[in-house]
Amino acid sequence: MIRYIIIDDEPIAHRIIEGYCNNLPHLEKAGNCYDAFEAMQMLNKEQVDLMFLDVNMPKLSGFEFLKTLSNPPKIIVTTAYKEFAIEGYELDITDYLLxxxxxxxxxxxxxxTINTVVKNRSATTSSSALKPTRFFIKGDKKYHQIATETILFIEAYGNYTKLYLNDDIIVSHEKISSLEELLSKDNFIRVHKSFIVAIDKIKTIEGNRILIDTHKIPIGQTYKSSIYKLYSSNG
Incomplete structure (x- = not known):
């Protein structure tokens, strides 16, 4: 679960962000703040993984507030002013929403943000204590929440991408390269320009084929060395 706070002086901005967050069950609101000083108090009381931060606020701007924090949570800037984007990225924000x-x-x-939060937690927490990584993907006019441990493999399919899960197949317009960025290299491997497979779901490797469940996945010529490393250390 990722705990978030909203820091914005406009109530309508809170309603919009909360409405979006309510559609994503792995997000939990820790509080609403309408200026930087309320946010300071909130951070002292609550565990916060993510801040939605407006830039243009009274008393203290969003970036001025951010500079006062020695160990800030992840930041998604939400603002109507695109000219602040460069300064925002210099302050190591995760994303900038206009x-x-x-x-x-x-x-x-x-x-x-989920990716960066999970990486940070993995540095201080044993892997067995981490919750499965999850992300959302659009398919069939809906957003599907995907737990990465349910993925068997991913296939680029023309202008679409197919996610083969334990008990489902989801077709999306998301590029396979974008999905590859969301997945841990410890758990997934690119085996072909059109295929990414879950390492722990591999049943057998024979010749130029990988067997996962009943699916035979080709191994591309340029990916053979990566596949070889999977089993060569075991003799």
């Missing part, structure tokens, strides 16, 4: 932003754009920002 108001008004769509739910689809919001989901992309959340997916990027």
């Amino acid at each position: 108001k008004p932003f769509s739910f689809e754009r919001f989901v992309k920002a959340i997916n990027k």
Whole structure:
């Protein structure tokens, strides 16, 4: 679960962000703040993984507030002013959402944030204690929440991408390269320009084929060395 706070002086911005977050069950609201000083108090009381931060606020701007924090949570900037983008990235924000932003754009920002939060937790927590990584993907006019441990393999299919899961197949317009960025290299491997497979789901490797469940997946010539490393250490 990722706990978030919203820091914005406009109530309508809170309603929009909360509405989007309510569609993503792995997000949990820790609080609402309408200026930087309320946010400081909130951070002292609550565990916060993510802040939705407006730039243009009274008393203290979003970036001025951010500079006062020694160990800030992940930041998604939400603002109507695109000219602040460069300064925002210099402050190591995760993403920069320009108001008004769509739910689809919001989901992309959340997916990027989930990846960085999980990586940070893995540095301080044993892997067995980590919750499975999850992300959202659009398919069939809906957003599907995908737990990465349910993925068997992913196939690029013309202008689409197919995600083969334990008990489902989801077809999306998302590029296979974008999905590859969301997946841990410890758990997934690119075996062909059109295929990514879950390493722990591989049943057998024979010749130029990988068997996962009943599916035979080709191994591309340029990926053979990566496949060889999977089993060569075991003799």
